Amino acid sequence: GQQVMQIPQxxxxxxxxxxxxxxNSSTTLSNIQWYKQRPGGHPVFLIxxxxxxxxxxxxxxxxxxxxxxxxxxxxxxxxxxxDVGTYFCAGRxxxxxxxxxxxxxxxxxxx
Amino acid sequence: DARVTQTPRHKVTEMGxxxxxxxxxxxxxxxxxxxxxxxxxxxELLAYFRNRAPLDDSGMPKDRFSAEMPDxxxxxxxxxxxxxxxxxxxxxASGFWTVNTEAFFGQGTRLTVx
Numbered sequence: 001g002q003q004v005m006q007i008p009q010x011x012x013x014x015x016x017x018x019x020x021x022x023x024n025s026s027t028t029l030s031n032i033q034w035y036k037q038r039p040g041g042h043p044v045f046l047i048x049x050x051x052x053x054x055x056x057x058x059x060x061x062x063x064x065x066x067x068x069x070x071x072x073x074x075x076x077x078x079x080x081x082x083d084v085g086t087y088f089c090a091g092r093x094x095x096x097x098x099x100x101x102x103x104x105x106x107x108x109x110x111x
Numbered sequence: 112d113a114r115v116t117q118t119p120r121h122k123v124t125e126m127g128x129x130x131x132x133x134x135x136x137x138x139x140x141x142x143x144x145x146x147x148x149x150x151x152x153x154x155e156l157l158a159y160f161r162n163r164a165p166l167d168d169s170g171m172p173k174d175r176f177s178a179e180m181p182d183x184x185x186x187x188x189x190x191x192x193x194x195x196x197x198x199x200x201x202x203x204a205s206g207f208w209t210v211n212t213e214a215f216f217g218q219g220t221r222l223t224v225x
Contacts, residue, residue, distance in 0.1 A: 033213065042202060043154070045213035088154065097142060097208055098167055101154035 002027045004091050006102040014110050019076045021105035023089035030094040032065060032072045037104075038085040046074075079109045113137045115217035117203050123223045129191040132220045134203030135184055140215070142208040143186045145171075145178055148219070149199045157201075160186065161208060193224045 003026040013019050023032070031050045035043035047056055049065035049072060056063045062075045072089055086106045090099040116135040124130055136143050145157040158168035163180040171178065175194070180186045190197055200221050204214040 042216040042219055043204075043214075044216070048213065096167070097159065097161060098156060099144075099214065100156065101146070103153050 002091070002093060002100050004089060004100050004102040006087075006089060006105050008105055009103065010106045010108070012108045012110060013079050015081060016078050019079050019083070019107055021074050021087050021089075021107075023072045023074075023091075023102050025070045025091045025100075027070070027093055029069050029091040031092055032069075033090045033092075033099065034063060034072075034074055035088045035090060035101075036085050037088065041085075043088060076107075079107070081109050081111055083107060084109050113215075115203055115205050115215050117201075117217035117220050119220060120218060121221045121223075123225065124193055126194055126224055127192040128224075129189065130193050130197075130222060130224075132188045132201050132203075132222070134186040134188070134205075134217060136186060136203070136205030137215055138184070140205035140207045142206045142214075143180060144204040144206075144214060145186070145188050146202040146204065146216075147199045148202060154202075157188070190222075193222075195224045198223050 006023050033048045034046040036046055037043045047063050052069050053067045054065040060077045064073045086104045088104045089102040092099050118133045142161045144159040147155045147157055157171045158178040160180050177189045200219045202216050202219045204216045206212050206214045
């Protein structure tokens with residue numbers, strides 16, 4: 001079945017450093033979403049990417065969808081303590097409403 | 112402020128007991144998802160409904176789990192009988208599915224089976 005892997009599993013950074021998480025799907029995706037889950041909280045939608053090679057920015061966050069629509073990345077510039085949490089990608093294949101979540105990357109930011 | 116409401120927030124039960132978790136999706140949303148989150152398995156999709164009809168429950172252990180939507184304002188997930196390996200956080204999420212829309216997650220039900 002479809003699998004979505006993320007690397008790294010954990011990342012500790014000093015405040016102000018950059019952070020990147022990578023998401024890889026075993027199958028071609030129709031679209032991909034990114035969510036953030038704070039410790040003890042629930043996943044909260046960040047963004048959606050649909051087009052091959054698409055790049056979207058939200059303030060310090062940059063999201064990219066690969067040309068082959070099988071991978072994606074999230075880059076955070078100059079991390080802040082408020083960026084702490086687990087970042088998940090969730091991929092959907094065409095013909096289904098089903099989103100498969102990636103394994104997640106847990107980010108810890110040291111002040 | 113529209114939100115997905117899940118009850119109970121916490122549940123501790125003994126092995127073998129029936130557990131029912133409830134979810135009230137956001138009014139107007141036509142798609143409901145049930146996810147289970149554990150440290151080992153991450154976020155697993157158990158089942159989802161569109162317009163109250165089950166579209167996929169392949170992620171759910173069929174012998175003990177069941178999911179239903181008795182009406183548009185209520186989704187339920189039942190485990191009977193419960194086992195210690197069912198201990199997890201269960202999330203309900205809803206969305207209005209036309210094409211490519213986001214899912215809104217509830218706060219989750221933390222289930223502990225002892």
